[in-house]
Amino acid sequence: MAQPALRILLVRHGESTFNVENRIQGRSDLSRLTPSGEAQAQRVAEALAGIPLDYVYCSPLSRALDTAHILLRERGGIPLLISEQLREIDLTEWEGLTFAEVKEKYPEEYYRWRYQPDELELGGRFPVRDLWQQAQVFWQQLAEQVQLDPRSERGSDPTHPLNVLIVGHSGLNRALVSTVIGLGPVHYHRLGQNNCAISVLNFPQGLGGPVQLESWNITAHLGQPLPKRKQGMRILLVRHGETQWNREQRFQGQRDIPLNATGEEQAAKVAEFLADQPLHLAFSSPLKRPWATADAICRHHPHLILRPMVELQEICHGDWEGKLQSEVEAEYPGELERWQRDPAAVQMPNGENLYQVWARTRSAWEEILTTTAAQFPEGTAVVVAHDAINKAIICQLFDLSPHAFWIFKQGNGGITVIDYPEGKEGAPVLRVLNLTTHLSGQILDCTTAGAL
Numbered sequence: 067m068a069q070p071a072l073r074i075l076l077v078r079h080g081e082s083t084f085n086v087e088n089r090i091q092g093r094s095d096l097s098r099l100t101p102s103g104e105a106q107a108q109r110v111a112e113a114l115a116g117i118p119l120d121y122v123y124c125s126p127l128s129r130a131l132d133t134a135h136i137l138l139r140e141r142g143g144i145p146l147l148i149s150e151q152l153r154e155i156d157l158t159e160w161e162g163l164t165f166a167e168v169k170e171k172y173p174e175e176y177y178r179w180r181y182q183p184d185e186l187e188l189g190g191r192f193p194v195r196d197l198w199q200q201a202q203v204f205w206q207q208l209a210e211q212v213q214l215d216p217r218s219e220r221g222s223d224p225t226h227p228l229n230v231l232i233v234g235h236s237g238l239n240r241a242l243v244s245t246v247i248g249l250g251p252v253h254y255h256r257l258g259q260n261n262c263a264i265s266v267l268n269f270p271q272g273l274g275g276p277v278q279l280e281s282w283n284i285t286a287h288l289g290q291p292l293p294k295r296k297q298g299m300r301i302l303l304v305r306h307g308e309t310q311w312n313r314e315q316r317f318q319g320q321r322d323i324p325l326n327a328t329g330e331e332q333a334a335k336v337a338e339f340l341a342d343q344p345l346h347l348a349f350s351s352p353l354k355r356p357w358a359t360a361d362a363i364c365r366h367h368p369h370l371i372l373r374p375m376v377e378l379q380e381i382c383h384g385d386w387e388g389k390l391q392s393e394v395e396a397e398y399p400g401e402l403e404r405w406q407r408d409p410a411a412v413q414m415p416n417g418e419n420l421y422q423v424w425a426r427t428r429s430a431w432e433e434i435l436t437t438t439a440a441q442f443p444e445g446t447a448v449v450v451a452h453d454a455i456n457k458a459i460i461c462q463l464f465d466l467s468p469h470a471f472w473i474f475k476q477g478n479g480g481i482t483v484i485d486y487p488e489g490k491e492g493a494p495v496l497r498v499l500n501l502t503t504h505l506s507g508q509i510l511d512c513t514t515a516g517a518l
Contacts, residue, residue: 069272070212071227075114075509076239076265079125079133080106085261088164091129091235092157099132106262106288107136113264113287113509117229119144121212124233125152133262134233151204154235155197159188184251194237194251201241209273227268243267246277247473249464256464258485258497260285260293264509265499268475280475280511282499287509291339293497298487299438300446300497302340304363305456306356307332308478308514316390317517319383319417324354330362332479332505332513337362339481339504345370346445349434351378351452359479360450377430380452384417391517410468420458420468427458439490453518456482463494477502477513 080103084091091097099107110133119141124134126148134146160168169176178186183194212228234242236259243265244253264287266280285293307329311318325333336359345367350360352374364370386394395402398415405412413419438447451459456476458468463484466473476482483498506512 072269073227073229074267075231077110077233078236078239078259078261078263079130081261082129090157090160090163092161093153094161095127097129099129107133109287110262111137119231120228121230123147123149130233151200152234155193155237157193183254194254197241198245198251201245247279256495258283258495278475284501286503292483295485298489299443301484302448303456303482304450305476305480306359309355312514312516315517317383317386319387320379321387322354325358333359333362335504336479337366341366344446345448346442347438347447348372349375350450356450375430377426378451378455381423381454382417384414409471423458424468427455431459435490475500477511479505
């Protein structure tokens with residue numbers, strides 16, 4: 067029996083007393099939601115109100131349970147399924163201590179925690195590695211559960227997936243996402259996670275099939291447009307607004323197609339959303355669609371000088387450019403399916419392959435980081451580019467190859483936030499992926515699919 071299509075709505079619990087006190091919680095159950103945490107949970111409930119839920123899973127720890135109960139307060143009849151596999155990371159020896167106390171009492175272990183999390187050993191255990199195994203067990207159990215449920219027949223249509231809400235914890239949620247997108251325990255700190263942030267995972271062919279991280283760590287529903295940054299530099303990566311060829315699902319590539327009316331509206335909404343953000347540098351692909359999007363942003367920041375970067379142009383689709391998917395399939399039988407299944411193996415006829423795109427985006431990103439670090443080491447740069455380019459940049463943050471091309475979604479007008487808390491040479495942190503709530507007011511990405 068085939069696995070049903072699934073949409074995973076992943077929520078971290080609301081602010082807790084230990085969060086406020088900057089104490090390590092782990093699996094201890096002494097921490098409780100603060101009034102602010104309860105208010106955050108209510109805002110999540112409102113943000114998800116229009117999305118039907120088929121399953122709701124939760125950690126057994128009180129801060130997650132209380133969050134889940136608030137989320138389900140207005141949804142009668144939906145059972146809350148408690149899973150031991152959704153407990154937070156086991157840091158028993160540190161639980162209740164502040165991070166400052168851990169750093170002072172356990173300097174060597176704290177260093178490994180920060181920079182080699184997969185090597186952290188406490189009490190003969192490797193907590194981060196164990197958390198990854200725990201997450202894998204949860205996914206296996208969920209696959210068995212949904213396959214046996216009669217409702218799974220409805221999930222056979224990828225356009226109407228089963229919706230699964232999971233209420234968990236910071237470390238646990240990172241492990242859940244990492245284990246399905248191919249990130250190991252060494253990346254533990256590379257995914258930022260805020261209280262009551264919402265993330266969305268799509269499994270169009272069911273668990274075990276291809277996965278798409280539609281969005282990560284969305285906080286706009288909490289009245290916090292972008293997560294706060296403690297230190298270092300920040301890059302805002304934006305995809306251009308919609309074009310008519312996006313609407314028609316026609317391959318654009320490097321054809322210089324302008325924004326359509328919807329795209330212009332999206333660009334204006336992106337610009338308005340970022341109007342109060344301090345921006346210090348601006349870079350864009352020179353093609354019309356990203357340039358117009360970037361120009362709209364810069365109008366709210368008249369001090370910015372928009373810099374074109376040829377390396378940020380969209381992938382060259384060669385002979386596919388201007389064609390509909392049906393036309394590509396007719397002229398190049400089997401190649402479109404191969405592009406969707408194994409994109410790294412496809413050489414666009416008279417165009418580029420993804421390895422070439424990886425090389426030029428790596429060069430462009432290095433130049434952006436070098437310029438930002440030299441001029442504004444604590445500042446924010448905005449970069450406006452394209453679907454394939456943005457995906458290549460995000461994949462390379464985690465040393466992922468072109469085989470991972472389809473994992474990270476980039477909607478028209480979507481905003482991705484990448485922080486470098488320890489500067490250019492430090493590890494990047496993906497704080498937000500594909501934020502689109504400023505375009506529609508909805509958590510789910512409602513932008514057009516496009517030809518890619």
